[in-house]
Amino acid sequence: MEEQDIPIDINSGKLLEWLTNRRHCNKDWQTNILTIREKINTAIQDMPVHEEIAKLLSGTHINFFHCKKIVEILKETEADTKNLFGRYGSQRMKDWQEIVKLYEKDNLYLAEASQMLIRNINFEVPGFKKQIQKLEQMQNELEKKEVDYKKSENLAHSEFNMICKQLGISGNQIKKELVERVKELPDIYQSVAKKTKSIGNVVEFYNAFVEYTLGRSHNGGCVPIVNYVIEKGNTTTYEWTYGEAPLSIVESPLDISLDDDERQFDDTQIDFGDNSVEGVNISGLDLNDTIDFGDVSLEEGEIDWGDVNIDQIVEGEIDYNISLESGIVVEADGNDGGVATGKEALTILDNPSTRNDFIDQLFELEAFLKLRLYEFKGDNSKNLLSMSQMQEASSILQLATLDSTQNMLDNVQIILSEILDSRVQHLHNIKHSPRYVDALTATLKQKLALVEKMKSLQTVTREKRDVTRKQVLEIQPVLKLVIQRTRELQNEIEKDISKKYKNRIVHLTGGVNTL
Structure with a gap:
């Protein structure tokens, strides 16, 4: 070459x-x-x-x-x-x-x-x-962000719809709709009281068991409020406290302001953190807790004496027959009772304190029945009541079986599930706490604001991706x-x-x- x-x-x-x-x-x-x-x-x-x-x-x-x-x-x-x-x-x-x-x-x-x-x-x-590689990578990241924003939008929107569905509202005028739903509480409590009557045998069974094992009976029964609801129904707290129905009931109106009740999409609203609203557990507002309103003291100037003409009060016409035990004025016409106001005007299942006692006593019955079922299913020699002991027990204890005890437990749990339903919990807290209403409303509005924010971020991301x-x-x-x-x-x-x-x-x- x-x-x-x-x-x-x-x-x-x-x-x-x-x-x-x-x-x-x-x-x-x-x-x-x-x-x-x-x-x-x-x-x-x-x-x-x-x-x-x-x-x-x-x-x-x-x-x-x-x-x-x-x-x-x-x-x-x-x-x-x-x-x-x-x-x-x-x-x-x-x-x-x-x-x-x-x-x-x-x-x-x-x-x-x-x-x-x-x-x-x-x-x-x-x-x-x-x-070019950097721009294409940025483009992919923007596409992923847009997808994530869309998911967040759908999630916030579904959570908003879920809460509204749970509360039974459309979500257009949140506070107004919540206040209107509070009117359903009396019917709900009436249903609970009606079902409570079906567990009279449970209360009797529990009282007999306690009386037999302790050798003495409780004054008013082991679960007095449950027993009272069975006998009297969901009466006012006044009647439960004093043993007599009031002549009139003056229930306090709901103290909820509707001035700001409109959909707002301001993303600068209060951030309540990761507050789940499956039973809306909002910061400091646990649905299982009772709202404590403190001790109500009547200061001077708070009593409404009505339209009384002082000139008509003549010496000798004043009735000083006042019961020092209850503070109730006995009317001259001979009818017993007085005016139920404040918490006393609320029904037992509506009053936060008596309602909690009622729920606690239902849990007490549930725990007792679960223990009895455990004994029935376990070793009979280790049961609290052996066969030899049962000979001296009352007939209701001797005739108790696994099936009858399970049936009693089912009835108690049905009542518990109804009164502890998340929607009922919401309505109860709405009625008794304006702060709770504000927090719940703010949470719903925050979901709406998040939806709008995610839409805005999608638009911005889409524009950046196009650029x-x-x-x-x-x-x-x-x-x-x-x-x-x-x-x-x-x-x-x-x-x-x-x-x-x-x-x-x-x-x-x-x-x-x-x-």
Whole structure:
């Protein structure tokens, strides 16, 4: 094989070093190139309008090979300035011809072109690719965020609907609808009281067991309020306390302001934290706790004496028959009772204190029955009441079986589940605590505000994603053009070096083809 047929392989990254080692270019070429760049910047300001020139000047920095093409174009555009001796009178042509000559001196153009090639391969093209990759990654992250915001929106909306459904409201005028639902409480409590009558045998069974095991009976029974509801129903607390029905009942009106009762989507509302509203357990408002209103003291000026004409009160006409035990004035017409006000006007199942006692006593019955079932299912020798002991017990204890005890437990648990239903708990707390209403309303409005906030974030995220996509679409053509110009520059360099070595084939390895 002849030497001319052997290709010359040059590593692109070491091209400039290869040229200086073989004395094709001087090491101080950069100092001389500054003059040329200044002349190019000056000459480029005065260019004819030409499509080819516009293409040459786009994409990458202008180099020697561009200058030669510009001269060829100017030979056409400046042809009318050519004189008899073949020289051009156009200053444009003179400027660019001078630039080409300066480039050819000491092969400055080859050193500069090599540096441009290396910069494009190592920095320009990877930089554009990295920028596109970063934008695409950002675009993916924005898409994920948008999906997450949508999920949060759906979750908040479903939670709002779930709470409203649980409360039986539409959620348009939250406070007003909640206050209207409070009117259902009397019917609910009436249903509970009616079902309580079915556990009279449970109370009898429990009292008999306690009396037999302790040898004495409790005054009023072990579960007095449950026993009272069975016998009297859901009467007023007044009647439960004093043993007589009141002549009249004056129940306090609901102290709930409806001024701010409208849907608000302000995301600056109070943050109540992760308050679950499965039975809406709002900060400090546990549905299983009773709202304590403190001891009510009657200060001077708080008693409403009605329309009393002092002039009509004559000495000797005042009835001083006052019961010191109950504080009830016995009316002159002989009817027992008085006026039930405040908490005494509430029914037993509506009054927070008696209601809690009623629930506690139901739990007491439940625990007792569960223990009896455990004994029935366990070892009879370890039962609290063995067969020999049962001979002396009352008939209700002797006749108790596993099935009858289980049936009694089921009845107790039905009553517990109804009075402890989350909706009933809500309505009870709404009636007896304005703060609870405000907190519950704020929680619902917070859900709505979260829905709107998530919608807004989706819109913003979508806009950012569109901007990012647009930037990617703008950079991709630029990257394509830079790669194209780099490939052209590499081909020009390979041809130029090939001419210096008797047209041997030159390959720049690791160049633009690897991009």
